[in-house]
Amino acid sequence: MARIAIDMDGVMxxxxxxxxxxxxxxxxxxxxxxxxxxxxxxxGFPHDKEIIRSFLFEPGFFRxxxxxxxxxxIIKALCEKxxxxxxxxxxxxxxxxxxxLEWLEEHYPFISWQNIVFCGSKTIxxxxxxxxDHVKNLQHFKGEAIMFTAxxxxxxxxxxxxxxxxxxxxxxx
Amino acid sequence: MARIAIDMDGVMxxxxxxxxxxxxxxxxxxxxxxxxxxxxxxxGFPHDKEIIRSFLFEPGFFRxxxxxxxxxxIIKALCEKxxxxxxxxxxxxxxxxxxxLEWLEEHYPFISWQNIVFCGSKTIxxxxxxxxDHVKNLQHFKGEAIMFTAxxxxxxxxxxxxxxxxxxxxxxx
Numbered sequence: 238m239a240r241i242a243i244d245m246d247g248v249m250x251x252x253x254x255x256x257x258x259x260x261x262x263x264x265x266x267x268x269x270x271x272x273x274x275x276x277x278x279x280x281g282f283p284h285d286k287e288i289i290r291s292f293l294f295e296p297g298f299f300r301x302x303x304x305x306x307x308x309x310x311i312i313k314a315l316c317e318k319x320x321x322x323x324x325x326x327x328x329x330x331x332x333x334x335x336x337x338l339e340w341l342e343e344h345y346p347f348i349s350w351q352n353i354v355f356c357g358s359k360t361i362x363x364x365x366x367x368x369x370d371h372v373k374n375l376q377h378f379k380g381e382a383i384m385f386t387a388x389x390x391x392x393x394x395x396x397x398x399x400x401x402x403x404x405x406x407x408x409x410x
Numbered sequence: 411m412a413r414i415a416i417d418m419d420g421v422m423x424x425x426x427x428x429x430x431x432x433x434x435x436x437x438x439x440x441x442x443x444x445x446x447x448x449x450x451x452x453x454g455f456p457h458d459k460e461i462i463r464s465f466l467f468e469p470g471f472f473r474x475x476x477x478x479x480x481x482x483x484i485i486k487a488l489c490e491k492x493x494x495x496x497x498x499x500x501x502x503x504x505x506x507x508x509x510x511l512e513w514l515e516e517h518y519p520f521i522s523w524q525n526i527v528f529c530g531s532k533t534i535x536x537x538x539x540x541x542x543d544h545v546k547n548l549q550h551f552k553g554e555a556i557m558f559t560a561x562x563x564x565x566x567x568x569x570x571x572x573x574x575x576x577x578x579x580x581x582x583x
Contacts, residue, residue, distance in 0.1 A: 242534070322534050328523040334507040350501045351530030358524045361415070361495050363536035 239365040245325040247370035250302035273388040300336035307402035327355040412538040418498040420543035423475035446561040473509035480575035500528040
């Protein structure tokens with residue numbers, strides 16, 4: 238049994254799609270997901286990054302994200318075999334805290350409150366595996382870091398990479 | 411420089427006093443703090459533990475706690491010398507999350523959001539020292555566990571114990 242720390246945004250929740258959807262709703266332009274490849278998160282839209290990042294502070298942003306394909310089934314199976322912690326850098330966005338709890342309860346009801354961590358820096362997390370889409374979270378991790386592919390990290394090298402939850406399952410189940 | 415994980419309830423915030431004050435306000439009886447010594451947390455009141463624990467779910471309970479003496483000055487000094495993380499098992503009480511953030515911002519404005527952790531189980535926390543009032547949090551900790559004295563833990567043995575923040579300062583500054 239291993240301890241696995243799983244990030245929420247960009248790993249369980251499709252944050253990129255939420256940015257695209259919010260942008261389309263506000264500015265009437267549907268940005269093609271591929272055009273975001275290799276751009277820093279929230280960049281690559283016709284408007285500045287600061288405008289896109291402001292969506293993060295709007296009520297509902299974290300509550301209504303789409304679940305990333307196969308994450309529910311694979312995480313449920315991981316919970317049966319391993320010790321799974323959901324580790325989200327949520328403290329930066331106070332309005333996100335309750336939205337994230339409700340979102341987890343809706344989509345991953347099998348995850349206990351005991352296994353949820355909302356933090357700032359993830360350097361304090363001790364686990365065997367960390368699945369995350371951000372270098373800043375993975376780079377100080379002492380266990381095995383697994384980068385979950387997102388448009389903003391697509392050109393990052395030096396990490397074991399997974400593109401889908403099926404690949405996570407193949408690796409850890 | 412060491413990494414120090416500091417609990418909130420019973421260590422920074424006087425949870426015992428808040429139980430006593432809420433009880434007095436509701437039932438008109440001021441329970442003497444000493445009569446709670448050696449009783450499990452929320453026990454020792456004329457009413458059942460479940461009644462006392464229900465206070466934890468009332469809006470305002472976590473927002474209005476009294477700060478434990480000298481904790482502000484000593485934690486500020488610790489932050490200048492060490493890497494300090496505030497680690498609170500807050501996820502069990504969803505209404506507490508924003509109250510705890512606001513309470514920290516009011517009383518410890520020098521603590522960055524990056525150094526705040528709201529979790530369930532604290533087994534995932536990696537640090538050199540953990541200051542906590544609960545055996546359940548300290549017992550699996552791999553660093554040096556420091557028990558902060560509270561009425562409910564007064565008879566617990568087997569841990570390095572501090573009674574005051576001045577003692578924490580003497581130990582870690």
